[in-house]
Amino acid sequence: MAKAKLLSGKEVSAAVYSDLEQRIARLKAQHISPGLAVILVGDDPASQSYVRSKTRRFEKLGLFSETLRYPADMTEDELLAKISELNNDNRFHGILVQLPLPAHIAEEKVIFAIAPEKDVDGFHPVSLGLLASGNPSFISCTPKGILRILDHYGIETGGKHLVVCGRSNIVGRPISILTSLKADFGNATVTVCHSRTQNMADFARQADILIAALGQPEMINGDFIKPGACVIDVGINRVPDPTREKGYRIVGDVKADEALAKADYLTPVPGGVGLMTVAMLVENTIEAAEKYLN
Numbered sequence: 001m002a003k004a005k006l007l008s009g010k011e012v013s014a015a016v017y018s019d020l021e022q023r024i025a026r027l028k029a030q031h032i033s034p035g036l037a038v039i040l041v042g043d044d045p046a047s048q049s050y051v052r053s054k055t056r057r058f059e060k061l062g063l064f065s066e067t068l069r070y071p072a073d074m075t076e077d078e079l080l081a082k083i084s085e086l087n088n089d090n091r092f093h094g095i096l097v098q099l100p101l102p103a104h105i106a107e108e109k110v111i112f113a114i115a116p117e118k119d120v121d122g123f124h125p126v127s128l129g130l131l132a133s134g135n136p137s138f139i140s141c142t143p144k145g146i147l148r149i150l151d152h153y154g155i156e157t158g159g160k161h162l163v164v165c166g167r168s169n170i171v172g173r174p175i176s177i178l179t180s181l182k183a184d185f186g187n188a189t190v191t192v193c194h195s196r197t198q199n200m201a202d203f204a205r206q207a208d209i210l211i212a213a214l215g216q217p218e219m220i221n222g223d224f225i226k227p228g229a230c231v232i233d234v235g236i237n238r239v240p241d242p243t244r245e246k247g248y249r250i251v252g253d254v255k256a257d258e259a260l261a262k263a264d265y266l267t268p269v270p271g272g273v274g275l276m277t278v279a280m281l282v283e284n285t286i287e288a289a290e291k292y293l294n
């Protein structure tokens with residue numbers, strides 16, 4: 001029996017876009033057109049789909065974006081040269097390199113090459129260092145989106161036990177830092193679980209707020225969830241499903257029916273955190289462009 005309230009990424013992202021309208025108008029009044037360059041290397045179908053949803057949103061809002069597509073055998077030097085060019089191209093206020101990159105390209109080198117003032121993904125060590133020290137910075141889009149959902153629905157983090165399952169640089173690491181900061185959206189007691197954690201369910205079951213960011217389809221079942229918890233499902237996993245036209249369906253890291261029966265709050269997949277990642281990318285790009293306002 002469903003018990004949990006669904007935390008709608010559609011509702012929260014709509015509120016974000018509505019708030020951004022005035023900021024976009026102000027930029028346009030000063031002839032600043034916020035621009036995003038997206039680099040997509042290779043032909044991973046999931047990455048292509050993520051990039052499409054990002055650039056479509058820019059289009060819908062009348063914002064400028066350009067997707068630069070390259071074959072999977074592009075060299076690291078070619079990619080670094082392209083980033084250097086984009087760093088100096090004033091049409092672009094933000095640069096996003098869609099991850100993962102092909103194995104022969106060092107992701108770290110590529111991320112380091114992006115000018116920190118254009119790092120709208122918040123992956124650069126300058127951005128992460130500012131974030132970790134509680135200073136203003138670009139906050140990576142998925143963690144920022146999670147905080148925005150909690151804020152929208154009035155779910156406080158202060159004093160709560162927040163358990164993050166996953167320690168990726170994109171989600172687990174930054175969200176664990178953010179929520180433990182002495183800040184409005186922080187002050188949680190944070191536990192980070194990962195692939196080497198023994199008995200993850202024992203930790204997860206202690207969470208008032210559980211963030212599932214493992215990339216493991218439906219791994220977080222009812223045994224991981226404390227009754228009344230708030231469960232944030234970050235997973236976007238494609239699992240084979242011959243009954244679907246595309247041959248697959250999307251599931252989260254959380255077993256939704258079991259979570260719905262136990263938790264008080266759950267973000268749906270799709271329609272939850274994924275929509276917020278796009279909204280926060282738009283917000284970060286607007287923020288990058290606003291540095292040029294008089």
Ligand code: GUN
Nearest residue numbers: 096097098099100121141
């Ligand atoms: N791959 C998975 N999530 C993301 C993201 O938020 N940004 C980029 N650049 N790549 C990703």
